[in-house]
Amino acid sequence: MKEVLSGNEAIARGAWEAGVRYAAAYPGTPSTEILENIGTRYKDDIYSQWSPNEKVALETVVGASIAGVRALAAMKHVGVNVAADPLFTASYTGVRGGLVLVCADDPNLHSSQNEQDNRNYAKFAKIPLVEPSDSQEAKEFLKIAFEISEQFDTPVLFRTTTRISHSKSIVDLGDRAELPRPDHMERDVKKYTMLPAYARPKHPKIEERLQNLRAYGATSPLNRVEMGDRSVGIVASGIAYQYAKEALPNASFLKLGLTYPIPDDLVREFASKVDQLIVVEELDPFLEEQIRLLGIEVAHGKDWFPITGELTPEAVAERLTGQAFERQPAAEGLPVRPPVLCPGCSHRGVFTVLRKLKVYVSGDIGCYTLGALPPFEALHACLCMGGSITMAHGISKAMGEVTDRKDKTVAVIGDSTFFHSGVTGLMDMIWNGGHSVVMIQDNRITAMTGGQVTPGIGKTLMGADSPAIDIEKLVVTLGVKPENVRVVSAYDLKEIETVLKEELDKPEPSVVITKDPCVLQYRVKNTPMRVDPEACTACGVCLRTSCIALGMVGEGDAKHAEIDPNFCTGCTVCAQVCKFDAIRPQE
């Protein structure tokens, strides 16, 4: 049976076919759909869950592996930074049930804060690295990755990129491997307890493991030699292979699926058969450096293919064929169409007020990061998940006592990000005498990644009811004074402003919470607003709320704002900023 599947859907299928029984993740583009698919399509056979963050997800997966089942963790590239602690030591403990960590990199930062090449993690953690180049391989290679994990007693890093995870191609579906559930809990203290005395002897074993993997690579089905025209030999993996194959279908290829450690002998043999070796890879010279270390001459690598951004089929083809594509000139001067807060978004009112107050806003990762863009420009720093609260604390300590409100700091963080790693930062602020305002914009969902449940909802990935963690109670329990914990309506601009001013003037931590749900995920639609053209002076203040439902129409004296009722959700934010009372609900 054949289906057109995305790379992520194929990985979910591969997990099912591999007999996986446990999967955990924190959502992150472009990895999110892996667990979404496991949690829906394969829920009868695989236990799966969203975890509060990637470290937690991976640790639960290590536990499942120790129990003896095949287990999978999935995350985006920066998620592995969060999960690096358990990953590096899981390399020492090894596995009982096969353990695969799927990480989806995002070259060109389509939806990310950096462009790190996570292949480097395999080398750093001394674990094997598997890279598929289309959906069929994503499924098949994942099954092999579990076999490698068990055979070599190691976690396996399974790395995709946006163009693998989010591209669709035809996949041949297979059956599920029925692996028996473990019938008892084995104890092996020396294997799983990484005290110095037990961990020290592991390190030489890991070095030996890498040598064994290097030898295995020569005969692994993950690696493939395609001999053709011998004047050019191309070494490539992942999406780069597809671009190169498209450009030079008749060249000779060493197509690697196991890209760390690379199979020395196979590379040497391939290099000896071709006139010149070209390494085509995206981001870092990861393969190129390994090949050069073998003393093999690489004719072209990073001198031809950029270290930054995504490769493109035309750029690869132009280099490999030496022929420029004929192209028409691109249209210039077109207005850009950046992502924006949706009409009715519960973040719009908050950023409208923050801009007015001119405070310094320490931001976080989520839809609300868009508050940094014009016309808001009301978010001034964003580093990593959970970083808003901690940066705000550092800023306020460094600034000392300030009198001008614009030198005070507000941390802005969403519900899912707060659960991910904001809680520890708030502990820090409380413990160490901080005095910033933390604005928790709880929209009852992980919105940016397409709407995944959080620990605050009362539902799990698989749809079960669960206790909902109450943010108000949590922050009070941590030690924020109950009178400094304020819940405001995301759509009442006056209330937000009054409360923020009061809390900014206090010498201790405050938490201001909005609880209005994501309009997109919860399909919120109230009576749309309309503009009275007579009352409207076309001053343009409403446009500064950056809502695509609003626009200016007409010329001269007839010029006025207009609202598209198809987009408008009736949130009233534009009406509240209008000084002429020209915006009212439709009758």
Place this chain on the structure above:
Amino acid sequence: MKTVNLLLSGVGGQGVILASAILSRAALLQGLDIKQSEVHGMSQRGGSVVSHVRVGEKVHSPLVAEGGCDILLGFEPLEALRFAHWVRKDGTIVYTPDRVNPSTVSAGLAEYPDDVEERLRTYPVNLVRVEAAALAERAGNRRAANVVLVGAASRFLDFPLEVWEKAVEESVPPKVRDVNREAFRLGREA
């Protein structure tokens, strides 16, 4: 069959992804190889969306090469113009004149150019203008404009009509099947 390279450009929420799915489905029913790629994540929030669909005997790259696009489907005139230079000489651009203002225009930070269609005409391509929203409305739902465009593009792909009809049927929810079937027909005949 020579590989056919399609690009679908539009705005988040217009149904670019569903249109891509119908094209892929039709190619699969034809027994062809397919690759389709788009970037999603931030795009549902009114941003530009572009989807690549490649169909042929054997397809390697999931991305269409800039300058190598055979058929561009523009779901919005500005988005058609933004990708017009991806189309090869003598390729085809099928587009709808229905505008969607970018947030930068709504916010008064930029102006929507009033010469978009004129500029589209300067490209050395076969330009097909389809009033997709109006035709979709006639079919019963303005939101089926995406399927009107697929219908219009179907004339440039040599698949039997039954294949297209089956692909549409299998790609949309049962309750909007009739509207979409009609939208496809109106687009194909436009």
